[in-house]
Amino acid sequence: MKKPINAHSNILDLIGSTPLVQLNNIAAPLTGNFYAKLESFNPGHSSKDRIASFIIEEAERKGLLKPGSTIIETTSGNTGFSLAMVSIVKGYKCILAVSSKSSPDKIDMLRSMGAKVYVCPAHVSANDPRSYYEVAKQLHSETDNSIYINQYFNELNIEAHYRTTGPEIWEQTNGQITHLVACSGTGGTISGIARYLKEKNPKVRILGVDAHGSVLKKYHETGEFDHNEIYPYRIEGLGKNLIPSATDFNCIDRYIKVSDADSAHMTRKVACTEGIFGGYTTGAVVQAMYQLNTEEEFDENSNVIAIFPDHGSRYMSKVYSNEWMENQGFFDTKNVETPERIEY
Numbered sequence: 465m466k467k468p469i470n471a472h473s474n475i476l477d478l479i480g481s482t483p484l485v486q487l488n489n490i491a492a493p494l495t496g497n498f499y500a501k502l503e504s505f506n507p508g509h510s511s512k513d514r515i516a517s518f519i520i521e522e523a524e525r526k527g528l529l530k531p532g533s534t535i536i537e538t539t540s541g542n543t544g545f546s547l548a549m550v551s552i553v554k555g556y557k558c559i560l561a562v563s564s565k566s567s568p569d570k571i572d573m574l575r576s577m578g579a580k581v582y583v584c585p586a587h588v589s590a591n592d593p594r595s596y597y598e599v600a601k602q603l604h605s606e607t608d609n610s611i612y613i614n615q616y617f618n619e620l621n622i623e624a625h626y627r628t629t630g631p632e633i634w635e636q637t638n639g640q641i642t643h644l645v646a647c648s649g650t651g652g653t654i655s656g657i658a659r660y661l662k663e664k665n666p667k668v669r670i671l672g673v674d675a676h677g678s679v680l681k682k683y684h685e686t687g688e689f690d691h692n693e694i695y696p697y698r699i700e701g702l703g704k705n706l707i708p709s710a711t712d713f714n715c716i717d718r719y720i721k722v723s724d725a726d727s728a729h730m731t732r733k734v735a736c737t738e739g740i741f742g743g744y745t746t747g748a749v750v751q752a753m754y755q756l757n758t759e760e761e762f763d764e765n766s767n768v769i770a771i772f773p774d775h776g777s778r779y780m781s782k783v784y785s786n787e788w789m790e791n792q793g794f795f796d797t798k799n800v801e802t803p804e805r806i807e808y
């Protein structure tokens with residue numbers, strides 16, 4: 465008898481079960497043991513594959529989707545790519561309303577994955593009918609058999625990570641994890657993992673990474689929405705100017721804020737010390753590890769798991785471009801004359 469062909473039934477079979485890798489060089493100056501969970505190993509190269517497939521499959525179970533139905537979301541980022549990928553395989557249409565700030569590369573990428581992309585003006589308020597929020601809502605109400613993913617306010621975003629990423633980390637560490645360091649954007653990743661880990665061991669410390677210019681940390685500490693915390697920043701996917709209901713603030717022990725410049729340099733440092741080509745928030749999470757280390761969050765017995773959310777290929781014209789780094793003034797912060805002189 466011939467052996468069966470050892471193949472996955474389709475690309476979506478490869479979502480999840482991402483590897484955990486020890487950080488040997490970048491974490492050498494820190495106290496404790498440090499590991500990265502590489503979400504770039506998902507087929508759509510980010511953690512957002514998990515929520516895209518989970519939310520769509522939940523809608524299927526509830527009978528909300530039929531062949532030819534439409535998936536709608538407001539994002540030009542990783543979630544858009546993941547939704548487009550899942551939609552292709554499952555036979556749905558995918559419509560994404562994106563801001564005119566999105567780079568042409570990103571819009572081309574989404575269109576290449578079969579998504580219909582509406583580009584909406586960036587400089588209008590969220591409740592303006594031309595904003596990408598309002599355009600998405602309008603498209604949803606006009607389109608039969610459509611679902612609106614609404615990742616910032618969708619409890620299933622948390623559930624996806626509670627069911628998959630959390631148990632994976634618990635098993636991969638044989639229950640020996642002591643700290644989780646994860647970026648907080650929608651909050652789905654950190655909240656879902658945290659809920660699972662706290663059930664297993666309430667002592668696991670859950671450490672959220674926020675951006676300067678975002679309201680999350682202050683809200684966590686005071687319960688207050690402080691408009692003064694809000695100003696423009698460069699890191700994409702981290703922090704927010706509103707309070708997402710996909711963040712369970714009760715299961716997060718503390719937040720730490722990182723800067724655009726430090727995170728950008730750290731992203732490049734991770735690439736050239738570990739050979740891990742991560743996105744901008746990979747640098748943010750490692751920068752947070754350094755700051756937490758200075759604040760004596762860890763000891764020699766700490767087993768710290770950091771979530772690396774996506775792949776560096778999406779940032780070629782940003783953190784991996786010397787010209788972009790220079791235009792942001794980020795090389796000035798390292799006090800060097802030319803970017804080439806930086807040795808990480």
Ligand code: PMP
Nearest residue numbers: 648649650651652653701745773
């Ligand atoms: N990093 C990147 C690059 C992201 O796109 C996101 C998602 N916005 C995050 C981190 C944070 O993940 P979450 O939305 O689950 O908090």
